[in-house]
Amino acid sequence: MSSSVGTGIETFVALLLSHLPSDRVVSDPAAITGLVRPWNAQVRSRPAVVVRCQTTADVQATVRAAQSANLPLSVRGGGHDWAGGSIRDGGVVVDLTTMREVVIDGDEALVRGGATVSDVLDAARPHGFAAAVGTVSTVGFAGLTLGGGYGTLIGLVGLGVDNMLSAEVVLADGRVVTADPHHEPELFWALRGGGGNFGVVTAIRTRLHPHATVVTGTIAFGWDQARSVLRGWRDLTASADDALDVMFGAMHTPAGLVLFTAPTWAGDPEQGLQQIAAVRALGDPVLDDVDRRALADTVHALDEAFPAGLHYRLGSRTLPGLTDAAIEDFVGAAEAMPATCVLNVHHAHGAATRVPVTETAYPYRDDHLVVEIIGAWAEGDGVAESSWVDDTGYRLDPYALPGGWANLMEPDDPRARDAYGENTSRLLAVKESYDPDGVFTALPLPK
Known part of the structure; x- marks a missing residue:
């Protein structure tokens, strides 16, 4: 030193x-x-x-x-x-990890900066509500929301940034401001997608929605069905109700490689069985545990898949759709995947795609997929896993949109220059106004 x-x-x-x-x-x-x-x-x-x-x-x-x-x-x-x-x-x-208070006020919640997705969903559940984001309970609610905020209610309620009502922010000079549509509106705009690059967000006020309980679970198919299931997923989601979200991916199990789907139906419960049946009919399931569950319990269930303390290397690509060629390369990437790694795919649809591109800093507003490329290993140098992450990104590049989700980028990722599209100039102007010395570097920004 x-x-x-x-x-x-x-x-x-x-x-x-x-x-x-x-x-x-x-x-x-x-x-x-x-x-x-x-x-x-x-x-x-x-x-x-x-x-x-x-x-x-x-x-x-x-x-x-x-x-x-x-x-x-x-x-x-x-x-x-x-x-x-x-x-x-x-x-x-x-x-901020001790600042985890969540206060429910009708159909809104005041969420302190250290609260996790679990803290928010657990607080909202007794009131019959859920929040817009979250698939893993231990993720910080503020960081996930400020970076965009994908979740299983996306088709009905949009992204996390679409549900953010205000934010309390400590700026680089120590001042506290509240950013909302009427106070510090440019800062409010930039926070919704630009992350914590402008100050310390000590609290967020967010909308809640009456979907504490949903029909959800996992339906997995043997790998020999992967191509046909993915083509069926494409056809199903092209005309599906906003209330149906179907994440999918690939993972190794004791029984072998599987193509899993994670359907969530947040609409009329009477229609739930019919909606889930359409997912089940994509193939011949080897696992089917769908039931009516609290959304809070669902996100807790995924914690074991991504435990703290492992070595992780993440990548991602944002795809405008799932073409036959993209399916082939997705299947090829999965077949090359080391045993501890996972491919996980979010689908932005419905309400999230009806927000104008310039309404928030987060620019991806057409129907799209975010492919999470998750390399994980317990011991060793991780060369095989890291190489697979890189190779999978390169394999999907021909189908990907420019830029991508900054929450899943490394600090020096060259794709950051395109991550905000037509919102780039405005975002950088807000950065210059509120943090000209670059004190805060939460997410990669265009250079």
């Missing part, structure tokens, strides 16, 4: 201890290791200081002290940031 950095840390800690109790300012390396165990074991960055914020005032004090000491800053919410952007090596982590 250079003497200037060491002096900066000493200055930062001294400044902050005049505002916060000493147990919230953690600089002991051993204690830091215990506090910031990343979801992805590939992330090896370690901060110099972790500040365990409990209030917005704590965040303000931390941001101001970091600026005064000229230290790099990052923000940790749910902790699922796979690329490690929430932990700046040698810097200061604004740790």
Whole structure:
């Protein structure tokens, strides 16, 4: 550590201890290791200081002290940031993980910056509501929402950004602003898709929807049926009701490679069996566990598939549709997939596609697919898994749209230059206005 950095840390800690109790300012390396165990074991960055914020005032004090000491800053919410952007090596982590309060107010929720998808769905369930986003419960609600927010209710209620009503934000100079359609409207626009690149989002107000219970589960097919099931999925979803969402993907099981579907019906319960039957009829299922369930329980069920502490390497491609050629390359990628890896595909349709492109910073508003390419391994160097992630991206490139979902990009991903399409200039103008010094780097932005 250079003497200037060491002096900066000493200055930062001294400044902050005049505002916060000493147990919230953690600089002991051993204690830091215990506090910031990343979801992805590939992330090896370690901060110099972790500040365990409990209030917005704590965040303000931390941001101001970091600026005064000229230290790099990052923000940790749910902790699922796979690329490690929430932990700046040698810097200061604004740790929001204890700020997990969720307050239900009619058909809205006030969600603090450290709350997870599970926190929101669990709080909303007793009131008969669910939120717009989430397929894995431990993901941070704010980070997922600000980056776009895909979820199984997408056809009925849109993306997470479409349901965001306001945000409380601590800016780089320590000021607190509320961004909504009438206050800081340009910031509000940019937050919805541009992520936490403009400040620390300490709270989000979001709409809720009366879909706490849905018909959902997994219907999987043997791999010999993969091509015919995918062609059937394409035909089925071309005319499906908005209330039917059918994620799909490929994974290894003890019985072999399978093509899985994860249908969710959030419409009239009386129509649920008929809707799910159409998915079941795509082939001859080897697994079928669809039932009426709480949406909150459904996202909990996926936690075991992506546990904390494994090594992860993620990629993604955004496809405008599923052509026969794309099906062939998807099948080829799955057949080359190492045993611990997964392909998972979200489908943006219905309400999410009826929002004008320029309404939010998130620009993908036509019907499309987001292919998550998930490399995972418990031990070793991960060369095979990482190579597969890269190779699968290259394999799907001929069918992909420019850019992609920034939440699934590495910091130096060249696709970031196209990730916001016609919204790019406006987004960069907001960045220059609110964070000209580049203090916040939550998601890759165009250079």
